[in-house]
Amino acid sequence: MRRGHPRSVILGTGSELPSKVMTNAALERLVDTTDEWITTRTGIKERRILEEGKSNADMAYRASVRALKDAGLEAKDVEAIIMGTVSPDYPFPSSACVLENMLGVRKAFSFDVNAACSGFLNALAVADSFIRTGMVRNALVIGSDALSRLLNWKDRSTCILFGDGAGAVVLGVSHDGAPGILSARLRTDGSYVKTLYVPAGGSLKPASLESVRKNEHTITMNGKEVFKVAVRSMEEISREALDEAGVEIDEVSLVIPHQANLRIITALAERLKVPCPK
Numbered sequence: 001m002r003r004g005h006p007r008s009v010i011l012g013t014g015s016e017l018p019s020k021v022m023t024n025a026a027l028e029r030l031v032d033t034t035d036e037w038i039t040t041r042t043g044i045k046e047r048r049i050l051e052e053g054k055s056n057a058d059m060a061y062r063a064s065v066r067a068l069k070d071a072g073l074e075a076k077d078v079e080a081i082i083m084g085t086v087s088p089d090y091p092f093p094s095s096a097c098v099l100e101n102m103l104g105v106r107k108a109f110s111f112d113v114n115a116a117c118s119g120f121l122n123a124l125a126v127a128d129s130f131i132r133t134g135m136v137r138n139a140l141v142i143g144s145d146a147l148s149r150l151l152n153w154k155d156r157s158t159c160i161l162f163g164d165g166a167g168a169v170v171l172g173v174s175h176d177g178a179p180g181i182l183s184a185r186l187r188t189d190g191s192y193v194k195t196l197y198v199p200a201g202g203s204l205k206p207a208s209l210e211s212v213r214k215n216e217h218t219i220t221m222n223g224k225e226v227f228k229v230a231v232r233s234m235e236e237i238s239r240e241a242l243d244e245a246g247v248e249i250d251e252v253s254l255v256i257p258h259q260a261n262l263r264i265i266t267a268l269a270e271r272l273k274v275p276c277p278k
């Protein structure tokens with residue numbers, strides 16, 4: 001367990017889901033799939049889709065306003081904004097920067113963390129480090145993605161999985177001895193770059209008529225591989241985080257995994273030997 005540094009605690013939380021719901025039945029009309037296939041393979045019944053004309057930062061804004069209210073913190077007092085996202089409004093500036101302006105924050109620094117599924121956890125760990133080193137006294141941390149904008153709606157292996165939404169927390173210094181964040185473990189394996197990625201739209205393959213025609217600006221995935229790696233690495237990293245915190249799995253009251261799909265979560269629960277849901 002960490003000693004000798006100020007602790008960071010979650011002071012408030014907020015979330016936002018677009019109102020538009022896309023059910024499995026609606027997907028049956030778009031691609032060759034069935035509600036039964038999607039439900040048994042993923043546990044997903046419906047997903048939320050961001051309205052046309054709205055941006056990722058719009059969702060992040062609503063989640064952030066709620067988190068700030070919950071924390072009792074005014075936007076003007078925010079010192080850092082860190083947003084985990086892979087679907088920013090623009091290649092640059094960051095969506096955190098767009099959000100900073102929407103919130104009317106003027107004295108903070110802001111940036112995005114591009115780490116896909118683990119974007120929020122990476123952003124949270126960065127904010128936690130900033131607080132523990134005394135660089136800032138608080139941070140607004142957001143995980144927000146508009147993945148519907150990166151989907152090929154003709155690819156049944158991906159369009160059934162992803163949706164849109166935002167979650168935000170306000171992190172601050174623990175003043176009353178609250179234990180706060182006990183440990184944070186992060187890991188990346190670069191050998192899986194092309195297991196789940198968007199092939200074009202970056203500097204390697206900028207947008208062209210050909211890239212658009214080939215749908216290369218959309219999510220490309222080897223689902224089986226992602227499944228295996230996700231379950232294995234989530235178990236490993238969970239055990240490391242528990243070890244670092246000096247906490248036994250039996251002492252944990254609630255496990256909140258990344259909710260990509262129910263089969264991954266169930267497999268993780270089996271490996272960690274915790275009931276699902278816990």
Ligand SMILES: CC(C)(COP(=O)(O)OP(=O)(O)OC[C@H]1O[C@@H](n2cnc3c(N)ncnc32)[C@H](O)[C@@H]1OP(=O)(O)O)[C@@H](O)C(=O)NCCC(=O)NCCS
Pocket residue numbers: 032033034037038041042117156157160161222223224225226227260261263264
């Ligand atoms: C995507 C996933 C549900 C696919 O399940 P799977 O059991 O691996 O299925 P496969 O890809 O082997 O496909 C099996 C068959 O179903 C078909 N299929 C794929 N998507 C389908 C769909 N939406 N509806 C119906 N059939 C589908 C495939 O074409 C294949 O048919 P074939 O046997 O005739 O070739 C699964 O691999 C998974 O959950 N992976 C993790 C992905 C993930 O969570 N990504 C997000 C991380 S944030």
